[in-house]
Amino acid sequence: MSGWAKKRFWKEATAEEVAGGFGIALDGRPVKTPAKAALVLPTRAMAEAVAAEWDAQDEAIDPATMPVTRSANAAIDKVTVQHGEVADMLAEYGGSDLLCYRATTPEELVARQNAGWDPMLDWAAEEFGARLTPVAGVMYQPQPAKALAILRTEVHRLNAFELAAFHDLVSLSGSLILGFAALRSAGGVDEIWRLSRIDEQWQEDQWGVDDDATREVQIKYKAFQHANRFYKLAQS
Template identity: 65%
Template structure:
């Protein structure tokens, strides 16, 4: 296994603008993606966040401390090249959305799911023109094809940078509707993350917390919050 790490060679980190797009330069040299594409960014806010990450590097570059850079790289090197495939994969979450599959007991959990998840489905019906139907149990039942088609079109309409962020909002929450809700700012990202964890929280209340599971959930929560910030900067 290689232990080579890129050393910091630059003194100055600057943001440049050309034709309404932005780049980050290290001593006048534009940053490129791992695939050697130009790291051309849609907003100054994103470019400044990435510039701050490069400026914060000390002796050796540590990609794990550069989440905005990594997300932008993914948008350009991966998502941009297979945009519709990624969009369609995410749109499929609508047909088995977390919010639609409800417990049939105990009554307290049934009520909590209704109280906390129904408002998100109501928001989607109003703002996305997409009324998804709830089911009891875990057996898959297809949603209305026209509703799913409309949601798919909305996902496909996202830019590569938005879609890179949206991927994490949806896949980490398990819900296309919560992904849209987070992107739109329906509620705070932390609150939406908590909604996605309703079943896990219920189990913890019944049986007590598991330290390992909680640590893993916190890592995912931080990634979810980052995805929301990256979406907003897109």
């Protein structure tokens, strides 16, 4: 079976061990990705999560309620075939990492950034031997080439499923370091998300909350949580 069926036609979705990992069967028929590749997942935990999404569908199928399935499809159909390009793109975040660009005023914002972001940069220096340098203002300044090379190597070590999760963790937070912190549990996912929004939270504290912006943030936050969960499923 490939693509998305419009209506449910199966009675039971099951996770089954297959060559190379775990697959999903609908009444014994193997599920394929939208690109008609075999849906082979790296762990039983991920396969069971995907099977549960298929089993939870009512008569009309809603892909929006199947986030693990969608991420698995993306890992196979998109990331696998361009792994190097995706890894390089994400590694580039290290050169302009959110944590490195600091305000010069007001003092309270400077203090918030220093208190939240310095420990993360210290963690990366200890964890990877890659020390990124904070700079004042928003003008680009190059980071140490050795540190960036180390981080790039770490990104390339991720497999397609891990990289699919990492893509969202990094792009949604704006930080390569925070993405790695989520992967290696250097703080809870909620705390890491909070650190990515220090500047935005400051603005809200000064000027109040915009309802439309808040809804957009909640969408991104849920996507960030999902990416963290998908990575954990890939590791189980």
